[in-house]
Amino acid sequence: MAVTAQNSDTRPYRFDERLRMIPVDAETLAARVALADPDDFPGLRRLGIALMLLGRYEEALDRLDQALELADTEQRRITVWINLADVYRYQGEPSHAEILYRRALHASRARYPDLVSFAAHHLGKSLAEQHRPRQARELLEEAMRLRVVDGDSELIESTRAALDHLDELALPLPPVIETLLGPVPAWSQEHEGRGGNLVRSGGYWIKRGPRAVAEYERLSWLRDHGIAVPQVAGFAEDVLVLVDAAVGSLAAEADSIDAVTVGTRMGQTLRSLHELPVAQCPFDGGLEVTLARAHRNVVEGFVDAADFDDDHRDLSPEAILARLRQQRPATEDLVVTHGDFTPGNVLADGLLIDVAALGRGDRHRDLALAERDLAEDFGPEAVAAFYAAYGPTQPDRAALDYYRLLDELF
Known part of the structure; x- marks a missing residue:
């Protein structure tokens, strides 16, 4: 595939062979980024895009989140949603990208038709990368029709290149x-x-x-x-x-395993995890990191308020985040935490799965989720068996409530 250049003399990027933006001069761009200190919407958005070009994705998300919080019109929010989706796509998180692209597409169709081609074009390329060519082609053809009417030759060529090389955009396996x-x-x-x-x-x-x-x-x-x-x-x-371990989780096997056995297995598994040497754990799952991620989820609209626990139904994601900051515990009872310790993440044979959030954190984060899900799905007998197997630790009820509230934002 030929590389498609996009005014490299005026723009800080060009397109590579897979039609992804890369910096024209990474060293000069990095120097500009180092000197930048924007405090307004346009500057933060430009800086976020520059950081994305440099592959500094976490920093890019931070800056674009700041821009999103400053966005004072729906049109500005749509543009940042597309930018954020680009970052997630380049970072390798297509599910997050698709949510943001579709949100931008829906909003632009409703009120800002001049932005529809951008949302459709970007979403189309993202779906092509994920081996979904039929849906990708439909979106890219929609973008092409709009761009032909608009008459911008550069945008037309960009979409034409994506359509011409649709199959080549699919991400290969290593x-x-x-x-x-x-x-x-x-x-x-x-x-x-x-x-x-x-x-x-x-x-x-x-x-x-x-x-x-x-x-x-x-x-x-x-x-x-x-x-x-x-x-x-x-x-x-x-x-x-x-x-594949060829065995279901404790949640999936609920009909064939009694409540006491489920609670006992959960307690034994968590005790083994929490007894690991926390000082040797190289991963950070503490509140500083977790609250920052919660803030990102709220700002970017990834929190599902419809899934809140009954006693939190009257709260908005923003209100929960504010409460978490206000009521943040002064100390953390650090152990090696799983981060999402539920019956769905412990297999019936005891294997621990989905450990991407594991790290040094307060034990009550795991205890809170285990207690909540065991109580809801298996009843009080399972909770009692869980704590009996976990050991002599007396949980702090306020801490359990805090970490259950924190989980609403994930």
């Missing part, structure tokens, strides 16, 4: 993973625990993106410290392949 699975594995759309980039193919669980990298690092650390976790079949770049 060679070592392709050897294991084949070039186009059969990705399931329905299975327990499906979310984000998680798919199932021929006895393997496959994850891709930053969370896959995080999970691989944590799985390796846990295995070295004697915790039962899934077997890694392969890992390359940002793709993780796990051997």
